[in-house]
Amino acid sequence: MIDLEQVRTFVAIVEAGSFQSAADRLGIAQPTVSQHLKKLEEAVGHRLIERSRAQAIPTEGGTRFLPFARTLLRVAERAQEALTDGEFVIGASSNIGVYMLQPVAAAFRSIVPDLRRFDIRIGSNQETARRLEDSEIDIALMEWWDDRAGFDAKVWREEPIVVIVPPDHRWARRAWIDKATLMEEPLIGGEPGTGTARLLQDRLGIDIAALKSGLQLGSTEAVKQAVRAGLGVSVALESAVREEIASGVLVAPRLRSARLTKPLYSIVPSHAPPGSPARKFAAFLPAAAA
Structure with missing residues (x-):
């Protein structure tokens, strides 16, 4: 022992x-x-x-x-x-934790006033999965899930994926681009393990190996800055670039005949009781995200 x-x-x-x-x-x-x-x-x-x-x-x-x-x-x-003050800890992958979670978490707290302690831990998708398995968090919000045993996973949101380019890029004034056009430019990568490449393969039929690989930067914030600097193009969750698109510092040309969305998952340990904060939050998410 x-x-x-x-x-x-x-x-x-x-x-x-x-x-x-x-x-x-x-x-x-x-x-x-x-x-x-x-x-x-x-x-x-x-x-x-x-x-x-x-x-x-x-x-x-x-x-x-x-x-x-x-x-x-x-x-x-x-x-x-868990035995003393009933802390509730949400784990979220970086994009979800930075760009989507806070308003939802605030709304949940307002309807569960007896939740005495509340915490959010943001990390990569892999780190969030590890924290869930190690019982460091009560619920995980992630961009992928591999159906490992002992957990209940549900899709709580379908988040649009958009192509982003700087405003002086040749695509910026086009009404749309197709997948062949998308493959002409180096594609800047963000956090690894988000499942975006597989999404492009499954939904658009793009051969991942044929994509031109650009900088691999590890975070969406770094990707946005690189695209603005003209170092390539990228794809991102719409929520992560909404402010930049609204202000005009980034442009999101449409993909022809495709509206890409990425499923976002809430994952709770199977042993979590029905009345636990984790179960309540998982049930609250779809309506809050609507």
């Missing part, structure tokens, strides 16, 4: 850099720190810390164990919060 206090001590040693500093941080004696680490190493069957007079650093095994140790502590904290 892995003891959480021993895990907490191990993390403190790594973060503080020495046994004495870890002891000061935890408010315990230095020999107790050493004892905690020794018992943890015995429990996991690996040496976790290289000891020296000057510094304590994780071994190769300790480095591999560290992210799991931190996850164990986060999950333990969430479990305690």
Whole structure:
């Protein structure tokens, strides 16, 4: 069995850099720190810390164990919060969390006044899925889902996808473009793992391998700036570029014979009770997004 206090001590040693500093941080004696680490190493069957007079650093095994140790502590904290003050935590992928979630979350809070603690954690789609599996969040809002066991997923919104170009681009004054035209320009990529490339393949029949790959920037904000600078074109959730299109700094030419939409998912652990905040929020989402 892995003891959480021993895990907490191990993390403190790594973060503080020495046994004495870890002891000061935890408010315990230095020999107790050493004892905690020794018992943890015995429990996991690996040496976790290289000891020296000057510094304590994780071994190769300790480095591999560290992210799991931190996850164990986060999950333990969430479990305690669930029993005490009823914190409700929403996890959202970056585009949803930045451009869509706040008004919906505010409306939900207004109709559930007994929700004492409320938090939103924004990250990549992969990070949000990991947080859901590790019980760090109560519900996930994501741009894809892979139907893994133990979770209930529903589409709560179909969000339009638009092509974006700068106002001086040759496409900006065209009434429409087709998929062949779209493949002429380098396509700037945003956050990986959003499923946009597969959407283009499934809905438009575009061969992903034939697309001209542009910059891969990791976020929609960076993509918008790159498109404005003339570094290529891109596709984005309409909600993420609505203000730029309205102000004229970006233009969204229409795709011929196609209105692309991306399904957005709400995912709740299957064991969540019907009256839980996660279930209530999942039921609230479709009407709020309408």
